[in-house]
Amino acid sequence: LATSPLKRPATLTPGRHLAPTESLASISTPADLHVELVLSEPEIAQPLALRFDNRGRLWVVEYRQYPFPAGLKMLSRDKYYRATYDRLPSAPPNHDRGHDRISIHTDTDGNGTFDQHQTFVDQLNVASSLEIAADGVWVLNPPYLLFYPDRNHDDRPDSDPEIHLSGFGLEDVHSVANSLCWGPDGWLYGAQGSTTSSHVSVTGSDAPPVYRDGAMVWRYHPQQHRYEVFAEGGGNSFGLEINARGHLFTGHNGGSTRGFHYLPGAYMQKGTDNKYGPLSNPFAYDPLPAMHTDTEIPRFSHDLIQYQSTALPDRYQNKIFAVDPLHQHVVVSDIKRRGSTFETSDIDVALRSTDLAFRPVEIVVGPDGWIYVADFCEEFIAHGQHYQGQVDPSTGRVFRIRAADSATTSAELTPLHIVRQLDQATPEQLRDWLSLADRSIRRRALRRLASLQVDHSFVAESLAMLRRSEMPAALELLWLLHQWDPETSTHLQESLRHAEPDVRRWAVRLLGERNHLGADVVAALVELAASDPDIDVRAQLACTARRLDARNCLAIVTALLKHDD
Known part of the structure; x- marks a missing residue:
C-alpha cells in the first residue's frame, strides 16, 4: 500500500485567491449580522488556532511549515497519507x-482594529495549538506539549520551554494533536485526529506510554502532571468546545452530522x-454515534x-456555529437534547x-462576545494537493462576525x-462574575x-x-471549589443532593476522579443511580462506574438498570 516518499517541491504552485479586501467583499451574512476583516497577510499567514488573553489581545498559531516538517526525511507514505520519517x-x-x-495582535486604541503586531515565539516546527495560562503559554508542538514560562509578562519566554508530554504522532500533519482548551475542572484538553497515533x-513519570491509534480527546492536568484519554473515537478531530454545562464537542471531517458529543470514557x-x-x-461492541441531525x-x-455570550442577537443564543471549509461558509444550527446526548438542525x-x-478552519468567541473565524486561505484544501506543493504559506486572514446594529466600543459595560x-x-468581584450571563x-x-x-x-x-x-x-462554584481542593470529597458528596441536575452530574464526575472513595460515598452514588430522574446524571454515573473497582462498578450499574430510559 505504500507510495513513493514525497518531498517538498522546489517551487510551490498555490491556487488562486482574492486580495484581503476583495475576499471581505465576497462575504454575505444575514441582515442582523455584519462581518469585518481584522487580520490578514502580511501580518499573519496560515492561521490554525486563535486564543484571546485577558487584555483582549489575539494570539495566533501560524502553521506556515505545513505540510512538510522541517529537518525530517520521509521514508514512506501509505495511501491514507500516513508518513514514516527517519527520526523523531x-x-x-x-x-x-x-x-x-x-x-x-493588539487593538491599542479600542476601535476594533488590531494595529500592533508582535511575535511571541517563532521558528517552530509543526505547532498546532496554544492555550494561555497566568504565567506563560502552553504550546502543542507534536510530538510535544510544551510550556513557555512568561512570569514577568513581557511577552517573551523567560527560558527554553518545559516539556510536559511527549509522544504525539506526526504521521499525518493535517491530523496531529490539536485544539488545546482549558476545561472548567482545571484540566487542559486536546484532540487527536484520525490518521495519527x-x-x-x-x-x-515511570509509567508506560499511553497508546492510542486514531481519533480521540485527551487531557492533561498541569499541577498533578496527569495525562489520560478522556474518550476515544470520532472523526478527524480538529476543534474542541466545552459548553456552559461542561459538555464536550468536536467537529468532524465527514458528512451527515455537525460533530461528536463526548461523554467521559466513551468509545465513539x-x-x-x-x-x-x-x-x-x-x-466495545457498539460505539456511540455522532450527533443526530434531521x-x-x-x-x-x-x-x-x-x-x-451576549453580544449577538438573541436568536443566536445557545446555537451552534460550525465552520465548513469545503463550502466556504459558517453554518448556524439549533441544538437540543436527544436522550443523554444531542441532536442538531x-x-x-x-x-x-x-x-x-x-477556508475557515477555526472559530472562537472573543472577549467582546463576537465570533472570530480563521481563514487558511487556500484554493486547494485537500491534504494530498498540499503535499504536491499546491499550498501558499504566505496567506491567511481572520474575520469577525458581530451584530449588525453594534459598533466597536470601549464602553464600561461591554464584556471586553x-x-x-x-x-x-x-x-x-471575580466570584460575583460567576453569575453573569456571558459564558466567556x-x-x-x-x-x-x-x-x-x-x-x-x-x-x-x-x-x-x-x-x-x-x-x-x-x-461555576462547584468547579471553583474543586480546583481549590481537588482531594476533598465533602462538598462533592453534599452536591449529590443539589437541586440543579448539572451540579449533581459534575459532582458524580469529580468524585469518580478521586483516588479512593469511601463506602459512604459509594453508597450515595448507588442511591443516586437508583433514584435520580435526570438522564444526564445517570449517564455520568455509568461513566463514573467504569473508573471504579469491579464490585462498586457493578453496584452502580445494577441500580441504573432499574430505569427504562
Missing part, C-alpha cells in the same frame, strides 16, 4: 527550525478499522462553538463567501471591558479565581453560596 524531532530549543510561529509519556464511532485502527477496548449535511463541519448560514480560497479588569479584580466571562473569572490564594472564610462563603445557588453560578 527534538523539542525546542534543540529542534529543526521551521517557519511556524505564535503571534500577538500516539504513545504519550509524562515527563518525569471512528470509521473502518483498516484505515483508523480499532478501538483500544476489544469489548438536516442533510454534506462534508464537513471542521470545528464548532456553541454561542453562549441547521437553521441559517452566518457567513457565506464566494472566494474559492476562503470586564475581561480587561480580570487580572486586577478582587476575589469578591464566567470561564475566565473562574480560571483567575481558581489561581488565587484565598482564606478559609472565603472558601466557606463560596460553599454556602453553592448550596443555595442556581445555574449558572452553582456549577
Whole structure:
C-alpha cells in the first residue's frame, strides 16, 4: 500500500485567491449580522488556532511549515497519507527550525482594529495549538506539549520551554494533536485526529506510554502532571468546545452530522478499522454515534462553538456555529437534547463567501462576545494537493462576525471591558462574575479565581453560596471549589443532593476522579443511580462506574438498570 516518499517541491504552485479586501467583499451574512476583516497577510499567514488573553489581545498559531516538517526525511507514505520519517524531532530549543510561529495582535486604541503586531515565539516546527495560562503559554508542538514560562509578562519566554508530554504522532500533519482548551475542572484538553497515533509519556513519570491509534480527546492536568484519554473515537478531530454545562464537542471531517458529543470514557464511532485502527477496548461492541441531525449535511463541519455570550442577537443564543471549509461558509444550527446526548438542525448560514480560497478552519468567541473565524486561505484544501506543493504559506486572514446594529466600543459595560479588569479584580468581584450571563466571562473569572490564594472564610462563603445557588453560578462554584481542593470529597458528596441536575452530574464526575472513595460515598452514588430522574446524571454515573473497582462498578450499574430510559 505504500507510495513513493514525497518531498517538498522546489517551487510551490498555490491556487488562486482574492486580495484581503476583495475576499471581505465576497462575504454575505444575514441582515442582523455584519462581518469585518481584522487580520490578514502580511501580518499573519496560515492561521490554525486563535486564543484571546485577558487584555483582549489575539494570539495566533501560524502553521506556515505545513505540510512538510522541517529537518525530517520521509521514508514512506501509505495511501491514507500516513508518513514514516527517519527520526523523531527534538523539542525546542534543540529542534529543526521551521517557519511556524505564535503571534500577538493588539487593538491599542479600542476601535476594533488590531494595529500592533508582535511575535511571541517563532521558528517552530509543526505547532498546532496554544492555550494561555497566568504565567506563560502552553504550546502543542507534536510530538510535544510544551510550556513557555512568561512570569514577568513581557511577552517573551523567560527560558527554553518545559516539556510536559511527549509522544504525539506526526504521521499525518493535517491530523496531529490539536485544539488545546482549558476545561472548567482545571484540566487542559486536546484532540487527536484520525490518521495519527500516539504513545504519550509524562515527563518525569515511570509509567508506560499511553497508546492510542486514531481519533480521540485527551487531557492533561498541569499541577498533578496527569495525562489520560478522556474518550476515544470520532472523526478527524480538529476543534474542541466545552459548553456552559461542561459538555464536550468536536467537529468532524465527514458528512451527515455537525460533530461528536463526548461523554467521559466513551468509545465513539471512528470509521473502518483498516484505515483508523480499532478501538483500544476489544469489548466495545457498539460505539456511540455522532450527533443526530434531521438536516442533510454534506462534508464537513471542521470545528464548532456553541454561542453562549451576549453580544449577538438573541436568536443566536445557545446555537451552534460550525465552520465548513469545503463550502466556504459558517453554518448556524439549533441544538437540543436527544436522550443523554444531542441532536442538531441547521437553521441559517452566518457567513457565506464566494472566494474559492476562503477556508475557515477555526472559530472562537472573543472577549467582546463576537465570533472570530480563521481563514487558511487556500484554493486547494485537500491534504494530498498540499503535499504536491499546491499550498501558499504566505496567506491567511481572520474575520469577525458581530451584530449588525453594534459598533466597536470601549464602553464600561461591554464584556471586553470586564475581561480587561480580570487580572486586577478582587476575589469578591471575580466570584460575583460567576453569575453573569456571558459564558466567556464566567470561564475566565473562574480560571483567575481558581489561581488565587484565598482564606478559609472565603472558601466557606463560596460553599454556602453553592448550596443555595442556581445555574449558572452553582456549577461555576462547584468547579471553583474543586480546583481549590481537588482531594476533598465533602462538598462533592453534599452536591449529590443539589437541586440543579448539572451540579449533581459534575459532582458524580469529580468524585469518580478521586483516588479512593469511601463506602459512604459509594453508597450515595448507588442511591443516586437508583433514584435520580435526570438522564444526564445517570449517564455520568455509568461513566463514573467504569473508573471504579469491579464490585462498586457493578453496584452502580445494577441500580441504573432499574430505569427504562
